[in-house]
Each structure stands twice: as C-alpha cells, then as structure tokens.
Amino acid sequence: MRIVFMGTPEFAVPSLEALLKSDDQVVGIVTQPDRPKGRGQQLTPSPVKIIAQREGIPILQPVKMKVPEFLEPLAAWKPDLIAVTAFGRILHPGILSLPPRGCVNVHGSLLPKYRGAAPVQWAVINGEAETGITTMLMDEGMDTGAMLLQEKLGIMPDDTAGTLAPRLAELGGRLLVETLAQLKAGTLTPKKQDDGQATMAPLLKKEDGLIDWTMKATMLANRVRGLSPWPGAYTFSGAERWNIWKAVSTAEATSERPGTIVSVGKQSILVAAGEGMLDLREIQTANSRRMPVSQFLTGHKVTAGMPLGL
C-alpha cells in the first residue's frame, strides 16, 4: 500500500519507524510547520520531520489544512491509506475521504476512555493502573472513530507521563503495522465506540500544573506524576516558585490548613493536603536544577508552619 504518514512529536516517531520497516511504502509525510523552540527561540523541525529528511521522504508542512497548496500535493501522492499518530490537527472530511482505505489513527488510550489531546497524562493523573493503545478509523469527531485494534499496557506506580509515553509510543508502532496488515487481509471488523463510556482528556495548559492543596494527597501525588515532564506541577513559597518533580502521599491525617508545611525531615517535606499529606521528594527552583529534597534543604530555609501556594 501507498501510505501517507501524519505526525509531529516524539510520540509519533515509533509509529513512523515501524511503518518504514513494514512492507508498505511511505510515500509522503505531513507534519506541523517548524516552530520557534527553547531558549533563543530557534526555528526547530518536528521529530517526525527529522526522520522524514533522513529517509528522503517528501514532506508537507501545512499552515492551513483547507488550502489547495496543501490538498493538491497530498492528493498527488495517491495514498491508499493515511496513518495518523499525534499529528495535532483535526482532519476535515476532504482529507478523511481522500484515501480509498481511509485514515487510521493511533491513539494513546483505551478508547472510548480518554478521547482528546492528552490521554497519557490524564490516565496517570487519574491514577489508572493500566492504559493502552487503540487504533481506529478516523471520522470527523475527536477520537470517535470505529475501533480496529486495542492493546493494554500497565502503568507502574512510579510511572510519570514522561516514562510511560515512550512505552506507549512503541506499542503504538507495533499496533499500527499490525492494524494495516489485518486491514489488507480483510480480517478486521471495525467496532463502534460506546459513547456512553467516553471520557475526555483535554490538552493540558501551563496553569494545570499549579497545585491545589485542598485536593486529596493521593490525587496530588498522581498529578505530580501525570504532569511530569510537562507542564510540571508547581506551587509557591512566597514569591519563589517550586516545581515539584517527585512527591508521595501519606495517609496520615493532619489538622493543619492545606498547603501548610507540617514537618521538615532530612529528606522530606510534609505538606498538609485536603486529606492526608504530600511528602515532597524532588524540587526545582528557578535558576537551579531539580534536586532531591535532602540537597534542597541544605541551602534553603524551610521550616514547619510555612504556607505554600498562592
């Protein structure tokens, strides 16, 4: 088959690599335009684009999805099928109907749960014990298409979104190739999603990282994991911002107001939450790298009774 691949970030790379090793031919790649990135705001190509360049595959980077400058060359590639992993844009009907065998999407959750842009993060934030990959035939909705294949993957207790994502991405690549093979063989029956079971995993914003100390400690600990490495969980000690990279919850109760530092140990800072306490283990302040609390404490004055938060 002639395949066009659409994808952008690191998560999409294993899918593309898997396709390149498969029997099918990747005839073109669509990825988002180069964007200013990092300090210095250097224009940076997406991870998918870098692979495409390495392989010498034709690339399209549409700014707008409905213009002929994009649609015409895309049609000229004559794809039998379009494979999409974390592309980051909605595909309109004009594109969805272009390839005879349709558009297949690799999604990082067990659909119909966690539809949307940030399924990996939300699964961790909600303390799920397992998640997975679903491949589906795309339709006009947000991850609402008929499901093709699905495979589960366990979430480790100390997994963060950052450690879980690469495993899911690898699985996504495997499942994508398997899905295409079975589609060709005609052994696959698309299964409609149960919309009643659907939940959403909306795109995370920077502000979602701000810790709300009135939440339960167990939920806060999951949030810290799910928000790592981006956007990162953070709170404030006065005007100083603390990024919290690691924290565990304790069931121990406290009568202190949520956000109050209850006690300071050698390598832990216990903070009162809405229920139970959160034990901070790894902190980062501006201009400094992240460090274990034991090191953080040698250079920062932290005492019981100090309030955290805004």
Next chain:
RNA sequence: CGCGGGGUGGAGCAGCCUGGUAGCUCGUUGGGCUCAUAACCCAAAGGUCAGAGGUUCAAAUCCUCUCCCCGCAA
C-alpha cells in the same frame, strides 16, 4: 538577535549593589559522649571564587569577551 537568572571547598547556598582576612547548612575524616545511633559535642582536611583580558595600591565583588547551566516562553 524573544525575556530573565546562575556558575563560590564534595552537595546546596550567602557574600557582589556600597572593592580591603573565604562565610553558612550539610557531607567527609579524626576524636569524644552513649547500651546504641542516621542523634549530640569537639576538632581537622578541603576552594586558581567557571575561563581570559581590563580598571585599581588592592577584584569573588566593577568593566569587556568566551565557555557551561537553568527558569519563563513553546
């Protein structure tokens, strides 16, 4: 040229504005105390103050350049 902060014994920080003896909390080593200890007490070792140049009687501190690190922003 997107904005900003930082590089000081092994770790984390103060000192810099207002030049003039290298400081704090830990760690390390030795000793003491103790039934005992990651606890406590005493002592010691350990630093070309990122690098180069400049100003000055004198530079961690002021000026210029270089290298490295980080936050914001994505």
